[in-house]
Amino acid sequence: MTYKLGIIGTNWITKQFVEAANESGQYELTAIYSRRESTGQKFGQDFNVDAVYTDLETFYNSGIDVVYIASPNSVHFEQVKTAIVHDIHVIVEKSAFSNPNEYAQIMQLLAEHKNVRLFEAARHIQQPNFKIIEEQVAKMPKISGATFVYEKYSSRFDEYLAGNEPNVLSRQFSAGALTDLGIYPIYAIIKLFGKPQASHYFATPLRNGADGRGIAILRYQDFDVTVEFGKGSNSHLNSEILGLRDTLVIGDIAEVLDITYYDADKVAHELSQAPATNPMISEAELFADMMTNKTETKTAYETLLTLSQTVNQVLFDLRQDAGIVFPADK
Ligand SMILES: NC(=O)c1ccc[n+]([C@@H]2O[C@H](COP(=O)([O-])OP(=O)(O)OC[C@H]3O[C@@H](n4cnc5c(N)ncnc54)[C@H](OP(=O)(O)O)[C@@H]3O)[C@@H](O)[C@H]2O)c1
Structure with a gap:
């Protein structure tokens, strides 16, 4: 169709x-x-x-x-x-x-x-490389913690520095570092580990009250995950998921590139595949399948919708913790 x-x-x-x-x-x-x-x-x-x-x-x-x-x-x-x-x-x-x-x-x-x-x-979680991360995490004997980083100087940050208020850096448009960039690692974390038991957000505000960068901590039963994201600087740090002696390192969590598993002997295994030329193809195909084969994909669709709703709730909880109010909240 x-x-x-x-x-x-x-x-x-x-x-x-x-x-x-x-x-x-x-x-x-x-x-x-x-x-x-x-x-x-x-x-x-x-x-x-x-x-x-x-x-x-x-x-x-x-x-x-x-x-x-x-x-x-x-x-x-x-x-x-x-x-x-x-x-x-x-x-x-x-x-x-x-x-x-x-x-x-x-x-x-x-x-x-x-x-x-x-x-x-949420294009990144539909990419074949994200499935590779999920499979590897499932094989790791224990998760001890994780750090996810996604910090990228925004093409609109110059505009902000010049005294303007671009949409993506404005609470008026329900935007800021958390909803614009933090959402990539947070989607990935919730897809991998589920809804956190508690969450905290230490936000660095811009002059207009929106978050320009920040550090969130998501608490799970046996471990904590630190998430660092921002729109006014470039980070070159990897994200990593800690096992016991083993570690899964992800070079770019939004593009889902450069995935390396270091085993208990610290031997590196490159896991990632070459990405598709267009990172939105996987989701476009998946959504078409879910619209066409409604009965067969009912459970998968509902799981995806629940994930989206959970991410929305966690983003809101984090904003509440940092005292960031959007006009849309009123
Ligand atoms: N998945 C990804 O990789 C990715 C990447 C970038 C952005 N995004 C998401 O895509 C969305 C758009 O982001 P963006 O950076 O493109 O935003 P944007 O430049 O502020 O706006 C996008 C479009 O919306 C319309 N628009 C602008 N201001 C508006 C307003 N005040 N009221 C109604 N419509 C308005 C404009 O189209 P017209 O002038 O034609 O009306 C504009 O081209 C956001 O949700 C963002 O998070 C996703």
Whole structure:
């Protein structure tokens, strides 16, 4: 089946997703939503699509089967809600929703629209290299602790330093280091180890109250996981999962690259495969499969949705701990 795809948000990540969707052979871009006709037309040129809508209702009534949403985090909720009401499947970029209250409302709507599938686009956990990490962790005799690092100077940080407030560094848009970058390691950690028993967040605020970087600690029954992330500097540290004498080292947790297992004799085993040229292909294929084979994939889909909801709750708990309030929380 080929799904008629509509997109919201016309930045580079949407282009990458449409390219992945095309490569999967299971989607066809048929509609573009943009706040401005000219921006939508410019985006559509690369894909020979000129069906541009500036009104959300008209866009959702244009016959699309699935929408990919890559707008600022704070506007996801209304755009997803409207899609579900129109019985359109949703692929929404991370972070899917601002808080658990929004997520609970979405779950209620999903219960009323049972044919609709909702996916959070956490591309990294769907990549073959992430499965390799999961398999290796399952084989390790004991987990003693872990440290995950994802700290990258944002292309928008210069703008912030110049006195502006870009969306991705603003609480107004439910953004900041935690929801923008911290979510990658936190998704990975929760996928690997489940929901933490407790969590703490030591955030370094920007002048506007958003978190520019921070250190989170997730507590599990037998071990703690430290997570370090930020948008105003570059870290070259690896992430690592500690066993007893053995260690699993991950060079880049967001791109899921450079995975090395050091065995009890400290012998290095390179585990990672060469990544796909487009890191969004695996998720595009998985989501198409889950929309097509609803019965066969019911359990896997529900597990994925629960994971997304758990991540949302943990991000909220961390923000609460650090005293970071989004306007969407009120
Ligand atoms: N998976 C990944 O690798 C990845 C990478 C980057 C970003 N993301 C996620 O993708 C989403 C978008 O991130 P981004 O950095 O591209 O955000 P952005 O540049 O702030 O906005 C993305 C698009 O949303 C629309 N938009 C901008 N401001 C808006 C506003 N005030 N109200 C409504 N729409 C607005 C714009 O499209 P129009 O002008 O056409 O309306 C814009 O192109 C976020 O959820 C982010 O976390 C994911």
